Amino acid sequence: MGTHVQMTMIAVACVVSLLAPCLAQDVLVTVQQGTLRGAVVTSVLGTPYISFKGVPYAQPPVGSLRFQAPQPAASWEGVRDALEQSEMCMQPVSGVYHVGSEDCLYLNVHVPMNASGPLPVLAWIPGGGFTNGASSFNGPDFFIEEGVIVVSLQQRVGALGLLSTGDDVVPGNAGMKDIVMALRWVQQNIAAFGGDPDRVTVGGESAGACSTSHLIISPLADGLFRAAILHSGEAVSSWGVGADPAVRAFRLGEALGFSTNDSRELLEFLLAQDAADLVTHDDQLLSPEEEAQLPLLVWMPVIEPDVEGAFITEWPATALKEGRFSRVPVITGFTSGDGLEPVSRKQYLDDAAALQQLSDSFVAAVSPQLHLPTPQQREEAALKLRDFYFGHENITASDAQALVDMLTDLGFGEPVDSTVRVVANHTDAAPVYYYLFDYRGEELGNTTYGTPHATQSSVVFYLQYLPILADPESTFGRLRSTMTRLWTNFIKYETPSPEGEEIVWEPFDNSNLHYLHITDTFELKQNVYKERMDFWHQNIPL
Secondary structure, three states: OOHHHHHHOEOOOOOOEOOEOOOOOEEEEEEOOEEEEEEEEEOOOOOEEEEEEEEEOEOOOOHHHOOOOOOEOOOOOOEEEOOOOOOOEOEEEOOOEEEOEOOOOEEEEEEEOOOOOOEEEEEEEOOOOOOOOOOOOEEOHHHHOOOOEEEEOOOOOHHHHHOOOOOOOOOOOHHHHHHHHHHHHHHHHHHHHOEEEEEEEEEEEOHHHHHHHHHHHOHHHOOOOOEEEEEOOOOOOOOOOEOOHHHHHHHHHHHOOOOOOOHHHHHHHHHOOOHHHHHOOHHHOOOHHHHOOOOOOOOOOEOOOOOOOOOOOOOHHHHHHOOOOOOOOEEEEEEOEOOHHHHHHHOOOOOHHHHHHHHHOHHHHHHHHOOOOOHHHHHHHHHHHHHHHOOOOOOOHHHHHHHHHHHHHHHHHHHHHHHHHHHHOOOOOOOEEEEEEOOOOHHHOOOOOOOEOOOOHHHHOEEOOEOOOOOOOOHHHHHHHHHHHHHHHHHHHOOOOOOOOOOOOOOOOOOOOEEEEEOOOEEEEEOOOHHHHHHHHHHOOO
16 A cells, blocks of 8 residues: 555555555545545455545535535534445436436545555536436546546536526526535545545546636636646536526426426425436426527536526636636547537437437527527528538538537537637636547547537546547557546646657647647647538637
């Protein structure tokens, strides 16, 4: 066991020498709330590490705490077992079923055994469209090899995490505030695990990346991390903030048989409902007009009224343009086929009728997603967008690549590209390392039209739902090794290319427009998808 970790932990039940770790034995560590019992486990690569699972970072958000900001975790007497994965937060499965529990505000802490500390920390937020996700999704195995503590977070999702009445009754963003509470817990307690609270990097994929982007902007999260990593998601995405959130809240009440226009009456009703009923009616919360739009998330972060404890009170683009964001180094990027996710959700490549509906009602489907101030401007821009990507009247299956490209740019590429350009306009901004993930190996599934959504996570994490092990000398094995090293460099040194690193990854600025193109190789290039991004910046500026 590494010297610093052993000295920090109270290893009462695990008496070991520095050369002989005790597998499957208990390890005790004391945090502010009490003493935790973890265990020595083995990674998929055969490396022992110390794991604490199901660690409470907040009180259970049940009863009167439903929909409210989280409260600090309570203390306990004696030793609390942290040996089993907690239940995920209550969430739907296939729309009508549910899994998980309301009592779900727990995190996991995974600690390398043979690294000298204090150790750098990666706190990771799972994806899931703000409706799903769990701390068990992202295996820490590859970062453990590099001497990084991995803290796996989970937070309330769906209605339980993002419902808002648009006023001070339920301001909203409870799930976002859960993440802030978890990061505060890390700051207060990570030193007990041998971690360095001054070297915490926060990150996430998809909705987790969007959440990370919001953390960079939110005053509540200021000072809780020193760097950030984003996999395919930005706060300025069309799905990054929900408009008119109260509409969803009152529709939920109606779906459950209660109609009112009073926020407090609605809250009292929803507090009396079974939690499962609150997460299994999402299919009733979109209007027919919204259903016809490109994939629209039901629950998203919201702009809150300016009340005490608000997570965000202004549009992210405004905050970024006016410099109201944390000056922390960032790795951010997207995949060449991020648009495959909305294409799959709408079944455009499998359902000819769905594709024809998009073709027939393109402006109505696309224009609400465009960040322009008036309906007329959005409709005019949608027509230009259609002409740019398709160039003819009817969209057919032969346009599959153009469709994936358009949806990649709409939901992911343009928001990332615009964000890095806006941030780079601020001379005091910290460096931003921009990438395009474009690996086309079979390990990631069907890459015919691009690298699937957020699959960069399946390279640097051992994902529960996509477990990939590979020969270290294979193409994918070398990709994993190199990406993990670059990401680890960033976590340790705030740059992926410290002195001695063979891959030179220059930060982005608005004169060189550098990005790292990741395929089978790693190549520094300029001006990602120039023609496509130029179109967006000229016609649909942020």
